Amino acid sequence: MRGLLPIAVVVAALAAVPLVVQSNTTLNFLVVTLLIALAGQGWNILGGYGGQYSFGHAAFFGTGAYVTAILQVRYGVNAWLAFGAGIVIGAAVGGIIGALTFRARLRGSYFALVSLAFAEVLRIVASVAPITGAGVGTLVKLDLRVEALQFQSRAAFFWVVLALVAISLLVAQRLERSRFGTWLIAVRENEDAAKALGVNATQVKLCAMMISAAITAAAGCFYTQYFLFVDSGIAFGTRMSIEALLTPIIGGAGTVFGPLLGALVVQAVGEGAKLVAGDAPGLSLIVYGCILILVIAFAPRGLIGLVETSRRRVARPAKREAAHG
Amino acid sequence: MFSPVILITAILNGLLTGAVYALVALGLTLIYGVLHIINFAHGALLSAALFAAFFAFHLLGLDPYLAALLLAPIFFGLGYAIQRLIISPASHGDDRNMLLVTLGLSVVIENALLYAFRADTRTIDLPYAFQTIDLGFTFLPIPRLIGFCVVFAVALVLWAIMRRTDVGKAIRAVAKEKLGAQLAGIEVSHVYAVTFGLGTACVAIAACLLIPTFYVNPSVGEAFVLIAFTIVVLGGMGSVPGALVGGLVIGVVESLSGLFLGESLGQIGIFLIFIAVLLVRPTGLFGARA
Numbered sequence: 363m364r365g366l367l368p369i370a371v372v373v374a375a376l377a378a379v380p381l382v383v384q385s386n387t388t389l390n391f392l393v394v395t396l397l398i399a400l401a402g403q404g405w406n407i408l409g410g411y412g413g414q415y416s417f418g419h420a421a422f423f424g425t426g427a428y429v430t431a432i433l434q435v436r437y438g439v440n441a442w443l444a445f446g447a448g449i450v451i452g453a454a455v456g457g458i459i460g461a462l463t464f465r466a467r468l469r470g471s472y473f474a475l476v477s478l479a480f481a482e483v484l485r486i487v488a489s490v491a492p493i494t495g496a497g498v499g500t501l502v503k504l505d506l507r508v509e510a511l512q513f514q515s516r517a518a519f520f521w522v523v524l525a526l527v528a529i530s531l532l533v534a535q536r537l538e539r540s541r542f543g544t545w546l547i548a549v550r551e552n553e554d555a556a557k558a559l560g561v562n563a564t565q566v567k568l569c570a571m572m573i574s575a576a577i578t579a580a581a582g583c584f585y586t587q588y589f590l591f592v593d594s595g596i597a598f599g600t601r602m603s604i605e606a607l608l609t610p611i612i613g614g615a616g617t618v619f620g621p622l623l624g625a626l627v628v629q630a631v632g633e634g635a636k637l638v639a640g641d642a643p644g645l646s647l648i649v650y651g652c653i654l655i656l657v658i659a660f661a662p663r664g665l666i667g668l669v670e671t672s673r674r675r676v677a678r679p680a681k682r683e684a685a686h687g
Numbered sequence: 688m689f690s691p692v693i694l695i696t697a698i699l700n701g702l703l704t705g706a707v708y709a710l711v712a713l714g715l716t717l718i719y720g721v722l723h724i725i726n727f728a729h730g731a732l733l734s735a736a737l738f739a740a741f742f743a744f745h746l747l748g749l750d751p752y753l754a755a756l757l758l759a760p761i762f763f764g765l766g767y768a769i770q771r772l773i774i775s776p777a778s779h780g781d782d783r784n785m786l787l788v789t790l791g792l793s794v795v796i797e798n799a800l801l802y803a804f805r806a807d808t809r810t811i812d813l814p815y816a817f818q819t820i821d822l823g824f825t826f827l828p829i830p831r832l833i834g835f836c837v838v839f840a841v842a843l844v845l846w847a848i849m850r851r852t853d854v855g856k857a858i859r860a861v862a863k864e865k866l867g868a869q870l871a872g873i874e875v876s877h878v879y880a881v882t883f884g885l886g887t888a889c890v891a892i893a894a895c896l897l898i899p900t901f902y903v904n905p906s907v908g909e910a911f912v913l914i915a916f917t918i919v920v921l922g923g924m925g926s927v928p929g930a931l932v933g934g935l936v937i938g939v940v941e942s943l944s945g946l947f948l949g950e951s952l953g954q955i956g957i958f959l960i961f962i963a964v965l966l967v968r969p970t971g972l973f974g975a976r977a
Contacts, residue, residue, distance in 0.1 A: 415783055417727075417790065466966040471725040471786055475916055476965045482913060483958045600909070604794060611787065644801030644905070651794035658784050658791070659777035 365535045365618070372619070373528045380517035389516040393588065395629040396523040397581055401602065402609030402621035403530040404578030409607060410615035411537060412570045413550030417474040418481030419606040421459065422575040424488065424597030426452045426582025431500040431592050432493060441511035445583045452579020453572045460571035464564045469553070478603070485598035499593030502586060511587050523584055527622065530577050534618045537573075546570050547616070578606060601647070608650055612657050614664030623665055628653065689946065696825040697942045703831040705938015706838040707896050711911055712918035712930040713842065714889030720925030721862040721882040724782065727789040728769070730912025731796035732887055736762060736894030737903040738800060744811045744898070751813070752833070755895035759888045766887025771880040800905035808904040816899050834896035841892055842931060845885070849927075858882055862925075910954075914941075917961040923971030933971075 376396075380389060405419050426448040433444035459480050468476055488494040495501075506512050513519055537543040545566045548556035557563050586592050596602070605628070610616075613624025631653060632646040639645055661668040689697075711733060718726045736758060743754040773792065778784035819826035849855035860868040861878045869875050901907075918937050922929025937957060944956030964971065 413783070415786060462962075462966055466969065468965060468969060470782060472965060472969060474786055475725060475920070476962060479913065479916075479958050479961050479965075483955060483962070486955050486958070604790070607787075642802055643806065644798035647794050647798040648802060651791045651798065654791035654794070655773065655777055655788055658787055662779060662781075662784065 365539065366532075369528070369531045369535060369618070372622070373524065373531070376524055377521065380520055386516055389520055391629065391633065393516065393520050393523055395625050396520070396527050396622075397584055397588070398605050398609055398629065399622045399625035400523065400527050400530055400584070401578045401581035401606040402613075402625055403527070403534060404574045404576070404581065405606040406574075406610035406615060406617075406621045407534065407537065407577065408567075408570050408574035410610050410617070410620065411534075411543060411550065412546045412567055412574075414567060414571070415470075415474050415607070416477040416574075416603075417607070418477035418479070418603050419574075419578050420598045420600065420602035421477070421481040421484050422452045422456055422578040423582040423585070423602045423606065424481070424484060424592075424594075425455045425575075426579030427586045427592045427597045428488065428494055428500070428582075429579075430583040430586040431502050434502055435500055436493065440509070441587065442509075445511060445587065448583035448586075449576050449580050452582065453576035455579075456571045456575020457568065460568045460575075464567045464571075478600075481598050481600075481603055485594050488594035488598055494594065497594070499591060499596075502590040504590060512590075519588055523588075526580055526584060530580075531618055531622070533573065533577065538618065542566065542569065550616075604647075604650070608654055610664070612653060612664055614666030617664070617666045620664055620666055627665065692824050693946070694943075697946050698939055699825070699827060700831075701939035701942030702935055703827070703835050703938070704942065705935040706835040707831075707893055707934075708911070708914055708918055708938055709931045709934020710838045710841060710889055710893040710896070712915040712922070712934050713845065713927065714886035714893075715912075715915050716919045716922065716925055716927060716930040717845070717889070718883055718886040719919065720927075721858055722770075722785075722879055724774075724785040724789065725916070726883075726886065727786065727912075728792035728796060729886070729890065729915060730908030730910075731793040731800075732762070732766070732908070733890045733894055733911055734800055734903070734905055734908035735796055736891040737898055737901075737907060738804065739891070740895045740898040741809055741811060741903050751811075751895045751898045752837075755837075755892050758891040758895060762891035763884040763888040765884075767880045767884035769887070770883035771876065774883070775876055775879065797905055797908070804905060806904060806906075808902045810902045811898060813899050828900060830896075830899040837892070837896055839931075841889065842927070845889075845927070848885075854878075854881060913961075914957055917957050917964075919971075920961060920969070921964050921971055926971065929971055 379392065383389065401419065401423055404422065405416060408414050409416060429448040429451045430441070430444045433439040433447055434441055439447070459477065463473055463476050490496055504512070506514050513522075537546070545556065545561045548559070548561055549563045549566055553563050582597065585596075609624035609628055610621040611624065612627055613622065614620030628650060631649055635645055635649045657664060663670075711729070715726060715729050718724065739758055739761075740751050740754050743749040743758065744751060749757070769792065774785060774788050777788045813830070816830055818829045820829060820832065849859060857868065857873045857878050858881065860871070860873060861875055865875060868878075914937060918930055918933035921936065922931075922933030937960070940956055940960060941954070948956065
């Protein structure tokens with residue numbers, strides 16, 4: 363129960379924000395931040411806890427986004443069902459890619475490369491296939507009813523994405539405390555040693571990949587419902603792959619709150635850069651890239667790691683004094 | 688189907704394009720062979736080099752082939768500095784961190800180019816850009832023939848550096864046994880930086896060979912880098928002859944699949960080869976270490 367309290371506090375505090383803040387710009391900023399935090403939490407399960415660095419999580423984000431859009435537009439499926447289907451199919455895509463790559467024993471840079479290649483293949487297919495609307499993309503009809511999973515107010519969208527983030531936090535927290543999570547961390551630390559101890563590394567990684575893909579796909583499904591449009595560049599482009607890995611690494615990979623913290627920092631700094639230098643193409647990504655390098659250089663365990671280290675530094679001298687006294 | 692003349696022309700064109708791919712891949716495989724990192728910034732550096740070649744022509748009136756003599760040393764220095772001042776200190780020697788740092792670099796370089804020059808596509812006009820050689824049954828563009836020859840000259844020079852000079856010996860020693868090389872008095876961080884510099888210089892030369900018949904925009908390198916990864920994986924990570932042969936093979940594959948599947952799907956052929964090779968034979972055709 364101990365780990366649940368911080369999650370409850372953070373989620374409750376965030377949930378109260380729309381009651382205080384009415385500005386649409388601020389709420390929009392928070393919705394996008396939570397969306398990226400969600401995508402990042404997906405990456406965090408596989409990359410942070412499992413040590414498998416994917417450079418192509420856009421594959422899952424895009425699958426979720428396209429499935430949600432296509433089922434509604436072309437097959438008249440209810441939005442809620444389409445949303446669920448997006449998550450399930452996203453997880454299935456994760457399972458397929460995972461089964462192929464982990465069985466071929468691809469690790470480290472090889473895994474990063476092949477995940478990137480899968481996302482690129484999907485991007486090219488989506489940019490020419492008729493079912494995805496090819497180069498034009500797919501537009502979802504405006505239909506502001508709860509049954510259509512569209513809302514009049516931004517606050518409602520905010521609460522929906524917050525609920526998804528809350529679920530993803532719980533998943534990460536459960537994972538940390540479960541036997542499966544211990545196996546996963548063992549695989550990250552030393553795969554050969556974990557295998558020698560009887561951990562079925564391939565299966566553990568595959569499971570983690572499916573959970574990871576499902577969470578990132580949920581972010582894609584939400585994207586479609588919020589922006590009502592998706593094209594191949596948004597869905598499967600490298601930008602989403604980069605944002606999904608950036609947020610947990612900056613916040614703290616392999617921690618429950620890392621992706622949320624990272625997303626807040628990244629989005630805030632990106633908006634700040636816009637205020638200072640005007641909204642120019644490429645600017646926010648220049649800033650993201652610099653933050654990524656700086657965090658790896660000076661805070662290899664992310665901002666959460668930084669906080670923990672400094673807290674210990676403060677705590678230690680105090681203890682010593684107590685021992686002397 | 689297609690007549691043999693069209694097929695042979697497509698294959699020859701593929702070989703010419705493939706040679707330039709091979710040069711990009713050569714830089715990548717060299718860096719991988721010694722530092723054991725996949726340099727994700729390679730494509731962004733290619734974009735930067737293409738812009739450099741473009742402005743050398745536009746502002747200084749420098750012919751791209753002459754610009755190569757100037758840009759190769761400049762990019763060698765740039766690569767040396769990037770490895771020595773950014774990648775090495777920032778990654779603390781951890782493989783995963785190196786991967787992320789080069790990814791961060793590629794994001795920064797590519798978007799800095801986008802910020803400075805916008806997404807416009809630019810080309811240069813050379814009097815000889817469209818001259819061809821008549822082979823009797825088909826025509827081959829002269830600039831790409833020159834490129835083909837230069838690539839093999841560069842490969843030969845690289846081979847000579849690796850085999851005949853002290854620096855080359857040091858690089859090979861570090862690639863084989865890092866700790867042993869260190870004990871023998873070789874400064875590993877210097878060797879790493881030199882290797883990174885050589886790889887980056889390859890990119891600069893490739894850019895000068897490309898610019899007469901190609902275009903430049905901030906994200907142009909991205910397309911090349913995935914092709915280069917494919918070549919490196921196909922030829923075997925770290926294998927120089929593998930990169931050369933792989934480059935030619937991929938050039939032909941791209942040319943033929945473009946012919947049969949159309950321009951936009953032509954690229955898919957490359958990615959499918961890439962994924963297939965990684966899944967079935969990650970050591971590549973030349974079977975270098977995994």
